[in-house]
Amino acid sequence: MRHHLSRCVTLLVFANALLHAQDQAARAPKKPDPVAAMFGGPDKIDPAAAERGQKIFAPTCGFCHGADAAGKSAPDLIRSQLALHDEGGNLIGPVIHNGRAERGMPAFPNLTNDQIADIAAFLKLRKQATSNRFGYVIQGLLTGNAKAGESYFNGNGKCSTCHSATGDLAGIANRLEPVDLQRRFLSPGPSMMEMFMGKQSKPLPSPKVTVHLPSGETVSGTLVRTDEFYVELKDAAGWHRSVSREGARVEIDDPMSFHREQLAKYTDTDMHNLLAYLETLK
Amino acid sequence: MKLGFVWFAALSLSTLIGQELNPQALKQLPTDTWPTYNGDYSGRRNSSLNQIDPSNVQSLGLQWIFRAANSGLNGFAGSIKSTPLLVKGVLYFTMPDNVWAVDARTGSEIWHYKYPDNPGVHIGSRGVGMYGDWLYFESPDCNLISINAKDGKERWRKTIADVKAEYFCTVAPLIVGNRVIVGVGGDSLDNPGFLEARDPETGDVQWRWETEPLPGQPGSETWPNQEAMRHGGGMTWMPGTYDPDLNLLYWTTGNPNPVHAGDARKGDNLWTCSIVALNPDTGKLVWAFQPSPHDTHDWDAVQTPVLFDGELNGQKRKLMAQASRNGYFFVLDRTNGKSLVTAPFMNNNWSKGVDAQGRPIPDPSKEPKRDGALVSPSSNGATNWFPPTYDPARGLFFVNASQNYSVFYYTAEGKPEGYAGRDDFLTFSSIIQAIDYRTGKVQWRHDISSAGGMSIGGLLSTTSGLLFGGDTTGNLLALDENDGHTLWHARVAQNTTNGPITYMLDGRQYVLFGAGDSLFAFALPRAAANATASR
Numbered sequence: 028m029r030h031h032l033s034r035c036v037t038l039l040v041f042a043n044a045l046l047h048a049q050d051q052a053a054r055a056p057k058k059p060d061p062v063a064a065m066f067g068g069p070d071k072i073d074p075a076a077a078e079r080g081q082k083i084f085a086p087t088c089g090f091c092h093g094a095d096a097a098g099k100s101a102p103d104l105i106r107s108q109l110a111l112h113d114e115g116g117n118l119i120g121p122v123i124h125n126g127r128a129e130r131g132m133p134a135f136p137n138l139t140n141d142q143i144a145d146i147a148a149f150l151k152l153r154k155q156a157t158s159n160r161f162g163y164v165i166q167g168l169l170t171g172n173a174k175a176g177e178s179y180f181n182g183n184g185k186c187s188t189c190h191s192a193t194g195d196l197a198g199i200a201n202r203l204e205p206v207d208l209q210r211r212f213l214s215p216g217p218s219m220m221e222m223f224m225g226k227q228s229k230p231l232p233s234p235k236v237t238v239h240l241p242s243g244e245t246v247s248g249t250l251v252r253t254d255e256f257y258v259e260l261k262d263a264a265g266w267h268r269s270v271s272r273e274g275a276r277v278e279i280d281d282p283m284s285f286h287r288e289q290l291a292k293y294t295d296t297d298m299h300n301l302l303a304y305l306e307t308l309k
Numbered sequence: 310m311k312l313g314f315v316w317f318a319a320l321s322l323s324t325l326i327g328q329e330l331n332p333q334a335l336k337q338l339p340t341d342t343w344p345t346y347n348g349d350y351s352g353r354r355n356s357s358l359n360q361i362d363p364s365n366v367q368s369l370g371l372q373w374i375f376r377a378a379n380s381g382l383n384g385f386a387g388s389i390k391s392t393p394l395l396v397k398g399v400l401y402f403t404m405p406d407n408v409w410a411v412d413a414r415t416g417s418e419i420w421h422y423k424y425p426d427n428p429g430v431h432i433g434s435r436g437v438g439m440y441g442d443w444l445y446f447e448s449p450d451c452n453l454i455s456i457n458a459k460d461g462k463e464r465w466r467k468t469i470a471d472v473k474a475e476y477f478c479t480v481a482p483l484i485v486g487n488r489v490i491v492g493v494g495g496d497s498l499d500n501p502g503f504l505e506a507r508d509p510e511t512g513d514v515q516w517r518w519e520t521e522p523l524p525g526q527p528g529s530e531t532w533p534n535q536e537a538m539r540h541g542g543g544m545t546w547m548p549g550t551y552d553p554d555l556n557l558l559y560w561t562t563g564n565p566n567p568v569h570a571g572d573a574r575k576g577d578n579l580w581t582c583s584i585v586a587l588n589p590d591t592g593k594l595v596w597a598f599q600p601s602p603h604d605t606h607d608w609d610a611v612q613t614p615v616l617f618d619g620e621l622n623g624q625k626r627k628l629m630a631q632a633s634r635n636g637y638f639f640v641l642d643r644t645n646g647k648s649l650v651t652a653p654f655m656n657n658n659w660s661k662g663v664d665a666q667g668r669p670i671p672d673p674s675k676e677p678k679r680d681g682a683l684v685s686p687s688s689n690g691a692t693n694w695f696p697p698t699y700d701p702a703r704g705l706f707f708v709n710a711s712q713n714y715s716v717f718y719y720t721a722e723g724k725p726e727g728y729a730g731r732d733d734f735l736t737f738s739s740i741i742q743a744i745d746y747r748t749g750k751v752q753w754r755h756d757i758s759s760a761g762g763m764s765i766g767g768l769l770s771t772t773s774g775l776l777f778g779g780d781t782t783g784n785l786l787a788l789d790e791n792d793g794h795t796l797w798h799a800r801v802a803q804n805t806t807n808g809p810i811t812y813m814l815d816g817r818q819y820v821l822f823g824a825g826d827s828l829f830a831f832a833l834p835r836a837a838a839n840a841t842a843s844r
Contacts, residue, residue, distance in 0.1 A: 108474070213735050
């Protein structure tokens with residue numbers, strides 16, 4: 028029972044998050060959304076109708092189809108062909124009204140067409156919450172041992188070489204959700220999703236570069252761009268310079284390189300413990 | 310004005326006659342045409358053309374650019390991931406919803422076909438297949454469309470799969486005999502994968518192969534129950550290869566569903582993440598090999614199954630090789646699917662070794678967890694769909710590979726469906742690698758992501774010793790196949806997004822790259838090209 032309740036609550040959280048996102052999307056000024064452009068925009072669902080539909084569905088249909096419509100003694104309706112092709116109740120309506128006696132489904136002749144349209148909206152929302160992984164909620168990350176995490180921070184993890192729990196990381200847990208905090212200590216900087224969405228985030232400190240040219244001259248500054256042919260940098264005076272790598276020796280001092288190397292060393296337990304510790308920095 | 314142009318173009322093409330695919334001729338790459346996704350049936354993407362070689366590649370010059378700016382798409386969706394076909398001087402290539410015919414000599418647009426707006430996922434399109442005068446294109450919402458190659462007019466469209474059930478289509482159809490082989494994609498609602506042969510004249514189904522077995526059939530014992538099996542995924546995302554002598558069609562399948570929920574489908578989950586050999590006349594399964602048993606990381610095993618003959622352990626054999634998304638390189642006997650070589654080509658932390666059948670053994674502790682499992686490679690894989698190449702002259706297999714990490718989270722509440730989890734990519738890198746097929750050992754690595762980022766570019770090799778590709782900072786590259794050093798580069802400021810192709814036209818060898826929304830055609834200066842003709 029408790030389990031069942033928590034499922035319903037999570038379901039509502041999902042549903043609300045989705046509805047909220049749609050609401051936001053509808054209000055936001057028209058801007059091309061790269062995710063929508065590629066994966067298709069969300070189905071148009073009236074949030075109020077879906078909410079009403081859920082309230083009808085759970086007590087009426089949930090006993091057999093599950094309160095989340097994922098199926099119990101009766102089929103999963105999230106991926107039911109009929110529900111997927113339904114528009115406003117046009118396909119599921121007759122089935123609900125007449126039942127399917129041969130499969131043991133009772134008729135619900137008293138549900139109005141409006142109520143059925145609301146159920147249809149709820150089913151669409153459930154399908155969308157299932158198929159749209161970008162809306163999935165990551166939670167339940169705090170399984171580690173904070174004490175062990177602190178030892179890792181000051182010991183094997185060598186985090187304290189550059190960071191301080193009372194300095195740059197003071198209050199870090201207030202600024203980031205656990206999932207973001209976990210990702211950022213593993214790999215600082217914007218995530219793939221953030222970059223893909225064109226989201227602005229605080230840039231990482233730029234690597235310093237020194238190029239020893241074959242002429243004997245040395246050029247150094249802040250790295251702007253490099254490939255295997257050229258190094259582009261901003262020198263101390265603020266001028267842009269580009270130099271060929273041919274015959275040159277290039278030294279790049281990237282403060283983030285430690286984080287990249289550490290990726291191959293973490294155990295999952297280290298990762299969970301470290302997060303648990305960082306979460307205490309409030 | 311526009312009409313006049315189209316009329317002129319149609320006239321100039323009217324001398325073209327139907328083009329037949331001769332299976333024997335397509336055991337290796339033709340030199341004056343590129344008539345299938347991989348150029349031939351072997352998937353090797355290796356050309357015997359040698360006008361361009363390591364001694365003169367530095368002289369390659371840009372001949373033309375075609376910018377496909379009229380796609381109506383932008384960003385990642387609006388880049389050229391298709392491999393163009395070249396037939397009688399015309400290039401045919403695609404993006405989701407879009408097909409173009411472009412003059413291969415001049416880069417002029419001959420026609421542009423635009424499919425109507427639709428709700429299918431627009432992640433990519435690999436290209437078209439061609440039979441006679443007809444092109445075959447799969448739309449994002451999974452229609453098979455037959456288009457007249459002459460003028461870009463649609464002849465018919467036939468539904469392959471149901472877009473409302475979240476199927477979407479990206480495959481370049483493969484023509485074998487009088488069959489148009491079409492695959493499907495879509496991971497998000499636990500659909501079964503399948504492959505179909507369609508009639509080139511009518512689009513009707515000739516046969517259908519289902520990724521999941523039926524209850525009682527071989528493979529069904531690798532699923533917990535019929536329900537799991539019926540919703541088990543295994544999409545046929547990518548064009549396959551074909552051996553006309555064995556008359557075997559080789560196809561590959563994607564990950565099982567729900568994607569990140571292994572507990573919901575305990576077992577190997579056949580024939581997902583598999584390479585299968587089918588009888589192309591009947592669609593019946595002949596043999597199968599599974600590169601990723603019980604996958605929980607989205608590692609579709611759909612990388613090109615490349616066919617070649619070679620010596621292994623002192624025996625001359627008919628082989629197949631795949632550098633798979635899970636980070637393992639496999640060599641099989643393609644007559645029976647038996648494993649000959651299995652070796653990692655990238656460091657990974659998800660496998661406990663290799664079993665007696667040559668398959669990696671997944672470590673259950675690295676399945677997605679609610680609090681996260683740190684796994685290498687990421688769901689994007691140690692490689693992905695981008696075409697590899699194999700050069701028989703050197704026995705080397707080349708792949709655009711990636712060392713990367715991701716945290717995999719299990720997120721489902723209640724019954725897991727769809728992805729049932731997410732992963733958060735942490736790092737990217739791209740490295741072109743040369744693999745010795747006899748051992749699976751990496752002979753050399755060439756980092757193409759010194760500035761970070763990830764390349765989705767494919768590769769092309771020539772028996773003259775050149776490997777063509779691109780890096781992550783907008784450079785097109787030609788590498789020396791023997792040691793991987795750079796022989797030529799040109800910065801076009803867009804990263805390669807497809808597999809480059811090469812062909813002979815009017816006595817000149819062209820190399821054609823797709824990068825972002827543009828095609829870039831390179832050749833030697835005419836005088837240099839003429840000079841090689843007389844040597």
